Amino acid sequence: MVQKHAATQLHFDLRLELDGVMKSWAVPKGPSANPDVKRLAMQVEDHPISYNSFEGTIPEGEYGGGTVMLWDVGTYTPEGSPSPSDDEMTAEAGYGRGDFKVHFHGKRMTGSYVLVRTKGFGGRSSSKPSWLLIKHRDGEARSATQKDLVDEYVTSVTTGRTMDEIAEQKRR
Numbered sequence: 100m101v102q103k104h105a106a107t108q109l110h111f112d113l114r115l116e117l118d119g120v121m122k123s124w125a126v127p128k129g130p131s132a133n134p135d136v137k138r139l140a141m142q143v144e145d146h147p148i149s150y151n152s153f154e155g156t157i158p159e160g161e162y163g164g165g166t167v168m169l170w171d172v173g174t175y176t177p178e179g180s181p182s183p184s185d186d187e188m189t190a191e192a193g194y195g196r197g198d199f200k201v202h203f204h205g206k207r208m209t210g211s212y213v214l215v216r217t218k219g220f221g222g223r224s225s226s227k228p229s230w231l232l233i234k235h236r237d238g239e240a241r242s243a244t245q246k247d248l249v250d251e252y253v254t255s256v257t258t259g260r261t262m263d264e265i266a267e268q269k270r271r
Contacts, residue, residue: 100151100172101130101208105262106165111249113140113232115175115201117190120145124230129170129249130208132234132241140214140230154255156266166266169257173205197230206256207248210239 102112104125111129114121124140131138154169178200180189193199197216203209214230234240241247254261 101170101205102153103129103168103170103262104163104165105167105266106157106163111170112143114146114151115190116148117187117194119148121148121150122194124214124232126232129247130212130232130234132208132210132239132248133243133245134234134236134240135243136234138232140232142227142230144227154258154260154265155268166262168255168260168262168265170252171205171207171256173203173208175201175203177201178211197228199230200235207252210237211235 100114100121102114104110104112108127111126113124113126113130116122123143123146125143126138126140128138151172152169154167156166157164159165176183177186177190177193179193180186190199190201193201199214200211201213202211212235213233215233217229217231255265258265
């Protein structure tokens with residue numbers, strides 16, 4: 100799942116269930132479906148699975164204070180798994196290596212992507228390393244001339260509300 104989060108700075112929170120928690124990355128510019136675009140993804144603390152359905156406003160002054168939109172929901176499968184029964188082990192291995200290849204089955208993010216841990220800012224020794232989120236070249240990829248995902252989809256995937264409407268707690 101992906102949440103659009105207007106905290107101190109607007110960003111997108113990519114969350115993937117693994118080991119009973121949501122592994123989480125803050126993606127400042129949001130996900131891209133263009134394979135030529137590499138998006139910074141800063142790993143943040145794990146979140147509970149129950150957080151998957153949260154859309155609303157976190158009070159100012161609290162950690163993550165600001166408006167949160169459910170921008171995308173769906174599932175993922177790790178790439179390279181010999182069988183569905185090995186998916187968890189394959190996902191853990193890719194995550195551990197820092198080469199986490201996944202196929203998204205979301206409403207907005209679809210197809211093959213990779214999260215690659217970097218050695219630069221927030222590298223391997225950091226408790227919150229930086230990664231790159233990169234779209235693979237597949238049937239779901241977009242070119243530079245096509246509209247970017249974050250520009251195309253500006254409302255909640257579940258409620259159809261904009262960030263302003265969520266902040267005002269308006270229902271459609």
